[in-house]
Amino acid sequence: MAHNISATGDTTYALSLQQKLATLLGFVGLFILTLATFNTSFPNKTLWLTLSLGAICVGITWFSVNQYQNKTAGIKNDGVYINAFTSRGFWAWMLGIFLTGFYIVLYFYPQYLGLRENDNTGLIALFDPLSKLLSGNPASQWFVYGTLYTIAIVFFGVKFIYKYRHNHYQRLRTFSVMFFQLGFAFLIPEFMMRLNSESFALPYYDLKNIWPLNYYNFEQYRVDEFISAGSIGIALLIFGLASIFIITPILTYKYGKRWYCSWVCGCGGLAETAGDSFRHLSDKRLFAWKVERWVVHSVLVFVVLMTTAVVYSYLGDGSKGYWLTRDVFLIGVALLLTAVFAGVMIFKRNEFKKDAFYGATGYFIIILVLIGLHYFQGSQLFLFETETLRSTYGFLIGSIFAGVIGTGFYPIFGNRVWCRMGCPMAAILGFQQRLFSKFRITTNGGQCISCGNCSTYCEMGIDVRAYAQKGENIVRSSCVGCGICAAVCPRGVLKLENDSMKGRINSNDVLLGNDVDLMTLVNEK
Amino acid sequence: MQHIVIIGNGIAGITAARHIRKLSDNKITVISGETDYFFSRTALMYIYMGHMNYEHTKPYEDWFWEKNRIELKKAWVSKVTPEENKLTFANGETMHYDQLIIASGSKYNKFGWPGQDLKGVQGLYSKQDLDLLEENAPNNEVCKHAVIVGGGLIGIELAEMLSTRKIPVTFLVREHNFWDNVLPESDAILINNHIKEHHIDLRLGVNLKEILGDENGRAHAVIVEETGEEIPCNLVGLTAGVTPNIDFLKDSGIELGKGVKVNRYLKTNIENIYAIGDCAEQQEPTGNRKPVEAVWYTGRMMGEVVAQTICGNNMPYKPGHWFNSAKFFDIEYQTYGWVFSKPNEGESHFHWHHEDGKKGITICYETQSRKFLGINTFGIRLRHEVLDRWLTEGKSVEDVVANLHQANFDPEFYKRYEKQIQQEFTTEQKINV
Numbered sequence: 001m002a003h004n005i006s007a008t009g010d011t012t013y014a015l016s017l018q019q020k021l022a023t024l025l026g027f028v029g030l031f032i033l034t035l036a037t038f039n040t041s042f043p044n045k046t047l048w049l050t051l052s053l054g055a056i057c058v059g060i061t062w063f064s065v066n067q068y069q070n071k072t073a074g075i076k077n078d079g080v081y082i083n084a085f086t087s088r089g090f091w092a093w094m095l096g097i098f099l100t101g102f103y104i105v106l107y108f109y110p111q112y113l114g115l116r117e118n119d120n121t122g123l124i125a126l127f128d129p130l131s132k133l134l135s136g137n138p139a140s141q142w143f144v145y146g147t148l149y150t151i152a153i154v155f156f157g158v159k160f161i162y163k164y165r166h167n168h169y170q171r172l173r174t175f176s177v178m179f180f181q182l183g184f185a186f187l188i189p190e191f192m193m194r195l196n197s198e199s200f201a202l203p204y205y206d207l208k209n210i211w212p213l214n215y216y217n218f219e220q221y222r223v224d225e226f227i228s229a230g231s232i233g234i235a236l237l238i239f240g241l242a243s244i245f246i247i248t249p250i251l252t253y254k255y256g257k258r259w260y261c262s263w264v265c266g267c268g269g270l271a272e273t274a275g276d277s278f279r280h281l282s283d284k285r286l287f288a289w290k291v292e293r294w295v296v297h298s299v300l301v302f303v304v305l306m307t308t309a310v311v312y313s314y315l316g317d318g319s320k321g322y323w324l325t326r327d328v329f330l331i332g333v334a335l336l337l338t339a340v341f342a343g344v345m346i347f348k349r350n351e352f353k354k355d356a357f358y359g360a361t362g363y364f365i366i367i368l369v370l371i372g373l374h375y376f377q378g379s380q381l382f383l384f385e386t387e388t389l390r391s392t393y394g395f396l397i398g399s400i401f402a403g404v405i406g407t408g409f410y411p412i413f414g415n416r417v418w419c420r421m422g423c424p425m426a427a428i429l430g431f432q433q434r435l436f437s438k439f440r441i442t443t444n445g446g447q448c449i450s451c452g453n454c455s456t457y458c459e460m461g462i463d464v465r466a467y468a469q470k471g472e473n474i475v476r477s478s479c480v481g482c483g484i485c486a487a488v489c490p491r492g493v494l495k496l497e498n499d500s501m502k503g504r505i506n507s508n509d510v511l512l513g514n515d516v517d518l519m520t521l522v523n524e525k
Numbered sequence: 526m527q528h529i530v531i532i533g534n535g536i537a538g539i540t541a542a543r544h545i546r547k548l549s550d551n552k553i554t555v556i557s558g559e560t561d562y563f564f565s566r567t568a569l570m571y572i573y574m575g576h577m578n579y580e581h582t583k584p585y586e587d588w589f590w591e592k593n594r595i596e597l598k599k600a601w602v603s604k605v606t607p608e609e610n611k612l613t614f615a616n617g618e619t620m621h622y623d624q625l626i627i628a629s630g631s632k633y634n635k636f637g638w639p640g641q642d643l644k645g646v647q648g649l650y651s652k653q654d655l656d657l658l659e660e661n662a663p664n665n666e667v668c669k670h671a672v673i674v675g676g677g678l679i680g681i682e683l684a685e686m687l688s689t690r691k692i693p694v695t696f697l698v699r700e701h702n703f704w705d706n707v708l709p710e711s712d713a714i715l716i717n718n719h720i721k722e723h724h725i726d727l728r729l730g731v732n733l734k735e736i737l738g739d740e741n742g743r744a745h746a747v748i749v750e751e752t753g754e755e756i757p758c759n760l761v762g763l764t765a766g767v768t769p770n771i772d773f774l775k776d777s778g779i780e781l782g783k784g785v786k787v788n789r790y791l792k793t794n795i796e797n798i799y800a801i802g803d804c805a806e807q808q809e810p811t812g813n814r815k816p817v818e819a820v821w822y823t824g825r826m827m828g829e830v831v832a833q834t835i836c837g838n839n840m841p842y843k844p845g846h847w848f849n850s851a852k853f854f855d856i857e858y859q860t861y862g863w864v865f866s867k868p869n870e871g872e873s874h875f876h877w878h879h880e881d882g883k884k885g886i887t888i889c890y891e892t893q894s895r896k897f898l899g900i901n902t903f904g905i906r907l908r909h910e911v912l913d914r915w916l917t918e919g920k921s922v923e924d925v926v927a928n929l930h931q932a933n934f935d936p937e938f939y940k941r942y943e944k945q946i947q948q949e950f951t952t953e954q955k956i957n958v
Contacts, residue, residue: 013575072722072723072854072855073855074854074855075855077574077575077576078574078575078576078689079574079575079689080575080576081575081576081577081578082575083575166855167936167939168936168937168938168939168940169936169937169938169939172938285586286586442934444906444908444909444910444934445848445908445909445910445913446822446825446826446848446909447822447848447850447859447909449565449567449568449821449822450536450565450567450568450584450821451565451567451568451571451582452565452568452571452577452581452582452583452584453568453571453576453577455581456576456577456581465584466584469584483936483937486936487936488576490851490852490857491850491851491852491857491859492850492857492859492906492907492934495906495934495935495936495937496936496937497937509544509547510829511822511825511826511829512845512909512910512913513822513826513844513845513846513848513909513913514826514829514830514843514844514845515826515830515840515841515842515843515844515845516845517843518829518830518833518840518843522829522833
C-alpha cells in the first residue's frame with residue numbers, strides 16, 4: 001500500500017461535487033428498489049420503476065462522464081491503488097457483502113424479493129409492468145436480475161468506452177458485449193416468449209449462452225420443448241449443438257477464445273464493464289495458476305459427466321425404434337472423448353507440462369472406467385443418482401461459484417474469478433486456444449522494461465510481464481483477449497493478433513537488440 | 526565452483542545472475558542496499574500515481590531466488606579491494622569473491638546549484654527517492670507547488686506523477702524545446718504542446734540559478750537564472766540526467782572515467798572484475814552509441830553477455846541497432862536506428878505530423894544514397910523485429926515508406942496512417958513509392 005502520511009488526509013482522489021450528486025442520484029434509484037423489496041406499495045408501478053431505473057442509468061453515466069471528461073484520452077489508472085474502493089478498502093468490502101447477500105437471496109430465497117405463485121409482491125412486482133411490456137408475462141426474480149444485469153453492462157459499458165475512448169479495440173468489443181447482452185440475453189428471449197401459446201412453447205433461450213456454460217441446455221424439459229415446438233424448436237436445438245461442436249471450434253481457431261469471452265459472453269460482459277474497476281485484484285502468483293488449472297478443468301469434467309448422465313437418463317433403450325439410444329449415446333460420448341484425448345496426445349504431446357499430462361490422463365481414465373463399470377457391473381452411471389449430480393452441479397457451480405463467489409466477490413478477488421477458476425466453457429475454449437488457434441499476444445522484440453502494468457491489470461491473473469521481458473509471445477489458455485495489457489503498456493510491447501500457427505510460441509533466452517551471434521547461439525540451443 | 530559476486534540488483538546485475546545460473550553451477554551472490562528484491566526502476570512512477578503497489582514492480586516472486594540458488598544480501602558496499610578479492614560493507618563486514626561484477630547503476634546529477642541539498646530538493650532514481658517524494662509531496666496541501674529542473678525523460682515523468690495528485694508544476698527546461706537535444710525540433714514541439722495540455726507550466730530556455738530555503742532548511746522557492754523570477758515551491762525535482770554511481774570505487778585501483786572503464790568484454794583493468802549497466806563506460810563504444818548508456822535494455826544485454834564470458838564463452842558486447850521508447854504523458858514514443866535532433870552532414874529528415882498534434886513520425890535517411898537510417902514515431906507503435914531487419918538490410922527510405930504497414934504494431938482496429946504518410950512523402954519528395 002502507498003502510505004499516506006499527510007496529517008490532512010489525501011483529498012486528491014476524492015469525488016468531485018458532480019460525482020457526489022451522480023452517486024446520490026444512482027442511490028436514490030437503488031433506494032426505490034430497496035423500498036419495493038420491503039413491500040412499500042407504489043401506486044403507479046410503471047412510473048416508479050421508470051424513475052428508479054432511470055436514476056440508476058443517469059447516475060452511472062453522469063458519474064463516468066464527469067470522471068473522464070476533463071482528462072486527456074489515454075490510460076487513466078491514477079489512484080487505483082490509493083482509492084480504498086478499488087484496493088480492497090472499507091467500501092469494497094461493503095459492496096462485496098451486499099452483492100454476495102443479493103445473490104444468496106436471488107438464488108435461494110426469491111420469496112424475499114416478492115416472488116409469488118400468483119400475484120408478485122415487493123421488488124419483483126415493481127418489475128411486472130416492464131416484463132409484461134416485453135414478454136406479456138409477470139416478472140420473475142430472473143427477470144429482475146436480467147434487467148439489472150443488462151443495465152449494469154450497458155451503462156458501465158458506456159463508462160468503459162469513455163475511459164478507453166482512444167482505443168478502438170476496447171470500444172468495439174465493449175459495443176459488442178453491450179449488444180449481445182441487450183439483444184440476445186435480454187430482449188430476444190423475452191420477445192420469443194410472446195410466440196408461445198397453448199400449443200406452442202419454446203424454452204427460454206439466450207442463443208449466445210452455450211453449453212457447458214449453459215449447463216441445463218440439454219435437460220429433458222428443454223429438449224422436450226424444443227422437439228415439440230416443431231421445426232423452429234429443432235433448429236434451435238441443432239443450433240445449441242452446433243454452437244459448441246462447430247461454431248466454437250472454428251471461431252476459436254481463427255480468433256482465440258476472446259471471440260466469446262470478451263466479445264459475446266454475458267459473464268465476461270459484466271466482468272469487463274461493471275467489474276472493470278476491480279480487474280487488477282486478480283491473484284498473479286504461480287500458485288494461483290496451479291489452483292486455476294486444477295479447478296477449472298475439474299469443473300469441466302464435472303459438467304461433462306453431469307450432462308452425460310442427464311441426457312442418458314431420458315434417452316430410451318431402443319424399444320421405440322429411435323436410433324439415439326442410451327447405448328449409442330454413451331458409446332458416442334466415450335468415442336468423442338477418446339478421439340479428443342488421442343488427438344491431443346499424438347499431435348500436441350510436447351506442449352503439455354507434466355501436471356497437465358497427468359491430469360488429462362487421470363481424468364480420461366476415470367471417465368472411461370466409470371462408463372466401463374456401468375456396462376460390466378451394471379452400477380449406477382457415474383456412481384451417483386443423475387438427479388444428485390444435476391442438483392449438486394446447479395447448486396455448487398451454477399449458483400455458488402458463478403454467482404455468489406464469481407460476482408459477489410468482484411471487489412475482493414477481482415472481476416474474473418468465475419471465468420478463470422470455474423467456467424467450463426472457458427476451459428474448453430482455453431484448451432483449444434492453447435493448442436490449436438491462430439491467436440497470440442505478440443511481444444515486441446526488446447522493448448519491454450518489466451514495469452508490470454500488463455501483469456497488474458490482467459484480470460485473468462496471467463503474469464504477462466514474465467513472457468514480455470523474455471521476448472516470448474503469450475499463448476495461455478486463460479487469456480480472454482481483453483487487450484488491456486496491450487493498452488496499459490507504456491512502451492508498445494504487446495499486440496493481440498491472429499497469425500499462423502507456426503512460430504506462435506517463440507521461446508527466447510536472449511532478446512532482440514543484442515549481438516546477432518549471441519541471439520542465435522543462445523536461442524537455438 | 527567459483528563465488529561470483531554482483532554489486533547491484535538492478536536489471537543488469539539480475540540478468541547477469543540469471544544467465545550465470547543457467548550456464549553454470551557457480552555460487553552467486555547479489556548485493557543491494559536499496560531493496561531486498563529486484564524491482565523495475567522504470568515503474569517507480571506508477572507506484573506514486575497509484576497504478577501499482579511496490580509489490581507489483583517485482584518481476585519475480587520472492588521464492589524465485591532461493592529456488593535458483595541466487596543468494597541475496599542487503600548491504601551497501603563501501604570498498605572494493607581487488608588485491609585481496611575482497612568487498613567491505615558499510616557495517617564493516619567483508620566478503621570474498623572470485624569474480625566480481627559491478628552493476629551499481631546511476632545517481633542523479635547535482636550541478637552545484639546553491640541550495641541543492643536543502644530539504645524538499647530531490648531527484649527520482651531509487652526506491653528511497655520515491656519514499657522521500659511520498660513525504661515531500663503526498664498531496665497538494667503539503668506540496669502546493671513543485672518546480673522540476675531538467676527536461677529529460679525523468680523530468681517529464683515527475684511532472685506527470687505530480688499532476689496526478691493535482692500538484693501545480695513549473696517545469697524548467699534548459700533547451701529551447703522539450704528534449705530537443707535528442708528530438709528533432711518538430712517532434713519536440715509536439716511534446717511541448719502535449720505537456721502544456723496537461724496544465725504544466727513549461728518554461729523553455731531557462732536555467733536554475735539557486736534554490737532558496739526557509740529557517741528550517743526546507744526549500745521554499747527557486748530563482749530562474751535568465752529572468753531572476755522567484756518561483757515559490759515546496760518541492761524541487763532535480764532531473765537533469767544521471768551519472769554512474771561509482772564513488773565507492775575511488776582508490777580501489779579499478780580504472781574509472783565517467784563510469785567504470787571496460788573493454789569490449791565488459792572487463793575492467795582488473796582480470797576478475799567486470800562492470801555492466803549504467804555504471805559501465807565503454808572504452809570502444811559501438812557505432813554512434815555513447816560510452817555510458819543509462820538505458821534499461823542495454824543493462825539487460827550487458828548482463829546477458831557478461832554471463833557468457835564469465836562462464837567460459839568469451840564474448841564481446843556488441844549491441845545491435847539502437848532502439849528505445851518512452852511515454853510522454855499520453856503519447857508513446859519509439860525510435861529505431863539513429864534520428865538525431867539535427868540531421869548530420871549528408872543526412873535528411875522526413876516529417877509527418879497528424880493534425881491532432883499527437884501523432885507523428887520522423888524518418889532519417891542518407892540524402893544521396895537514400896539509405897534508411899532511423900525512425901521516430903509518436904502515437905504509433907512499430908514492430909521492433911521488422912525495423913531491425915530493415916536497418917540490417919540497408920533498405921531505402923522509399924522502401925520503408927512504401928512498406929510501413931508491415932511494421933505497424935498498433936492494436937487491432939486502430940486507425941492507420943500509412944497512406945497519409947506515403948502521400949505526404951510523395952508530395953514532398955516529388956516521387957512515387
